[in-house]
Amino acid sequence: MAERRSLAMATLLHLSDLHFGAHDPAIVEALERHIDEAKVDLIVISGDFTQRAKKAEFEEACAFLTRVRESGHQVLAIPGNHDIPLYDVLRRFLSPLTRYRKYIDETLCPFHELDGVSVLGINTARSATFKGGSISHEQRDLIRDTFSKTDTAKVRVLVTHHPLFALPTGDGGELGAPVDHQDEALSEVAELGIDLLLAGHNHLASSSANALVHGSGRALVVQAGTATSTRVRGQGQSFNRIEIEPGKVRVTIEQWSGTRFETGDSQCFVQRGEHWDLVGGPEATPVLEKVAQ
Structure with a gap:
């Protein structure tokens, strides 16, 4: 591992699974207030802006992003599987992310550099699957090319919608499927010395109670819950505040209390x-000890 010089700390807000169309407007409003008050360097949104990729849902998501950006925040966004039309078969296979590109971001694999931190997002959503995700050979090349050109002293963060690992989904303790080509993707992660893997999809946040942050080789795996959706899975709405400095990361859950995020x-x-x-925290839960094996 390359020796790292002292660099300024960066703070990220990690949101996921907003699901406009199946969202709670009161939570969206509270989220915006929280963001306005937050002193962060980058807001990362790891997919599923909409519930069914409908035009009206994307318009709501776009309005939310516009307000966030106009308040002075940088945003790194990637699509999720719900941002591909489900029932509109022609659009699903011929132009699956046209609305996403129009309303959210033209770039499907965005890259941001901050003081001390490099962040790359990779689109794992695919037309051919309803829930699952994949990382293609071309995307693995992009990951390698991008991080190979970054300062080795910087903390490297890779963002996907689908977790690279099989993690609990909240459905009776079952483990969800990892992305396709998992072994190849994790090989790139290991070789490049990527420090953090951020994802969503499962609607379960990283916390000491659920231990969905765990050490897995070089990379630290951080899961975000759903920030604003009414589709919860045993947890309320939440997002992560991630404070990063070389060799040290603090992950804090901002949890919906019913009236505000606390x-x-x-x-x-x-x-x-x-x-x-x-x-200074609890050990990993047995289910994640199983995941890590």
Whole structure:
């Protein structure tokens, strides 16, 4: 592992699974207030802006993003599987992300550089599957080419909608499927020394209670819950605040209380050699010990 010089800390807000069309307007309003007050360097949204990829849903999502950007925040956004039409078969296979490109972002694999942190988003949504995701050979090349050109002293963050690992979905403790070509993708992650993997999709947040942040080799895996959707899976709406500095990451859950977002569980991880150690927090739950094996 390359020795890293001291760099300024960066703070991310990690949102996911907004699901406009199946959202709670009161939570959206509270989320915007929270964002307006937050002092962060980048807002990362890891997919599923809409419920059924309808025009009206994208318009609502676009209006939300416009307000966030006009308040002075940078945003890195990627699509999710719900941002591809489900029942409009022609659009699903002929122009699956046309509305996403029009209303959210023309770029499907965006890249942002901050002081001390490099963040790359990769689109894992595919027309041929309803829930599953994939990382193509071309996207793996993009990951390698992008991070190979970044300063090795910077913390490297890869964002996908679908988790690279099989993680709990909330449905009776079952594990969801990892992305297709998982082994190849994780090989790139290991070789490039990527530090953080951010994802959503499962509507379950990283927290000390659920331990959905865990050390897996070099990369620290961070899951976001659903920020504004009414489709919850055993947890309320939430998002992550991630404070990053070389060799140290703090992940804090901002949890919906019914009237506002309040600070919840917080975990601090320190990088020691090729692994992340949880400092001053509970051990991983048995289900994640199973995942890590």
